[in-house]
Amino acid sequence: MKRETLITKTSGAVVPFSEEKLRTSLQRSGASKDVIDSILLEIKSKLFEGITTKKIYGMAFHLLKQRSKHVAAKYKLKNAIMELGPSGYSFESFVAEILQHQGYITKVSQIVAGECVNHEIDVIAEKDNRYCMIECKYHNQPGTMSDVKIPLYIQARFKDVEKFWKTLPGHDKMTHQGWVVTNTKFTSDAVKYGTCAGLTLLSWDHPKGKGLKDLIDNSGLYPITCLTTLSKIEKQRLLDAKIVMSKDINEDQQILEKIGIKGNRLLAVINEVRNLALGGANVVKEKSEEIK
Numbered sequence: 001m002k003r004e005t006l007i008t009k010t011s012g013a014v015v016p017f018s019e020e021k022l023r024t025s026l027q028r029s030g031a032s033k034d035v036i037d038s039i040l041l042e043i044k045s046k047l048f049e050g051i052t053t054k055k056i057y058g059m060a061f062h063l064l065k066q067r068s069k070h071v072a073a074k075y076k077l078k079n080a081i082m083e084l085g086p087s088g089y090s091f092e093s094f095v096a097e098i099l100q101h102q103g104y105i106t107k108v109s110q111i112v113a114g115e116c117v118n119h120e121i122d123v124i125a126e127k128d129n130r131y132c133m134i135e136c137k138y139h140n141q142p143g144t145m146s147d148v149k150i151p152l153y154i155q156a157r158f159k160d161v162e163k164f165w166k167t168l169p170g171h172d173k174m175t176h177q178g179w180v181v182t183n184t185k186f187t188s189d190a191v192k193y194g195t196c197a198g199l200t201l202l203s204w205d206h207p208k209g210k211g212l213k214d215l216i217d218n219s220g221l222y223p224i225t226c227l228t229t230l231s232k233i234e235k236q237r238l239l240d241a242k243i244v245m246s247k248d249i250n251e252d253q254q255i256l257e258k259i260g261i262k263g264n265r266l267l268a269v270i271n272e273v274r275n276l277a278l279g280g281a282n283v284v285k286e287k288s289e290e291i292k
Contacts, residue, residue, distance in 0.1 A: 003115045004173040005047045010054065010143035016046060022060065026216075029075035031064060039063045053143075065228050070275035077216065078204065079182045080225040082140045084239065092122045093244045094223055095181050098212075099125050101219045104132075115142045116158030121161070125179075125202040131165065133158050133199070134179040146182045151194040151201070154180050158199070183212065220277040227276075228267045234259055 019040060026036045043059050057079075065072035070202035073080075084090040089109065096106040104125040112121050112133075123134035135154045137146045138211040158178030165171050179200040180186075186194070186203050205211040216222060224230065224238050224246050237259045238249075249255050249275045256266050 005051070006049055007047075007056065008050055008052045014050070015057075017051075019044070022056065026060065026064070027077065029064065030071050031068070031075075031114070031197075035067050035071075036066070042214050060247055067226045069272050072203040072228050073222065073276050074217070076228075077213065077222065077226055078183075079142075080213075080223055082142065083235070084244070085138060085140040090239050090244050092136045092221075093242070095134065095136050096123050096125070097221055098215050098219060099123070099134075099244055101221055102215075105125050111159055113159070113164050115163035116160050119157050119161055129174050131171065131178055132177040132179055133161055134181060136184040137180060139182065139184045142184075145187050146180070146190055147187045148189040150182075150186075150195050151180055151190050151197065151199050151230060151248045154178060155194075155197045155199060181212070211286060220247075222276050224249065227269065227272055229265070229271050229272045230261075234261065248278060250277070 006016055007017045022038055022043070024039060026039060039060055043056060046059065047056075052230070054272070062185055064075050081091065081094070082187075084094060092108050098110050099106050106129040107124045108122070110121045110124050112124070115274055118140050121133050122136040123132075124130040125134055134157075135157070137150055155178060158176075162176045162178075165174075165176055177200055178198075178204065180194060181202045182204070184204055186201060186206060189202060191206065201207075202212055202215075204213055207286055217288060223244055225235050227235070227246060230238075238244075239259075242256075243249070243255055250270060253266065253270060256262075256269060261269060
């Protein structure tokens, strides 16, 4: 029996290479079976003892990009969100956009009164009779987890704010909720405490089937950092201009012209944005086609 190749995870742990895990991640990006099979075949031929998961991911992304840019963009979603930083403001805006898609009215970066002190809240979201205080814990390093101290701290802040909210007109008929949203993962103790305390926890993969990744894929709302047709400098210029969502580019293409992207490059970016949002259904078929 052929010995399994050992690979090194971001945490430093050494584990056997799992073809099935890599296949599953490629499937989630929307890659076809033929594309996945060809990528797996090439990657397996280049494996060596101790190769990092980061290196494997990089190879898979490069091979996907050669075959389909918008599929590669979806594949790099987790890393793309980590590129929104370092301040965290872009992530807060991104979370607010996802909630707006679900029918919430949102406000970002608000100073609100508590019973004891004022608090700076990342996102306030309102829907039906729910009024939510949302704290966003953004991490720009893979493998970083939000531990139990995070929900403990947020719960204390939420309770102070909730006591004041309950004194406001109309709030006696509202349900107040405290949320913690992270772009990585929670530790098991963080999930246990948060659930027990009544906090809403949203991470990359929690709740199962309804995590941040699922919400993004289901809504088609992707950050501009996903786009493979933009350079790092161009992405940063857009973030500096408070442009976080790729859909904003499609809705106002002058955004690209303002940072110097024109002609065929503009068409290429718009094509990727449309394919990313619509799964390839709406394609700019001809390079000469007018962008409206």
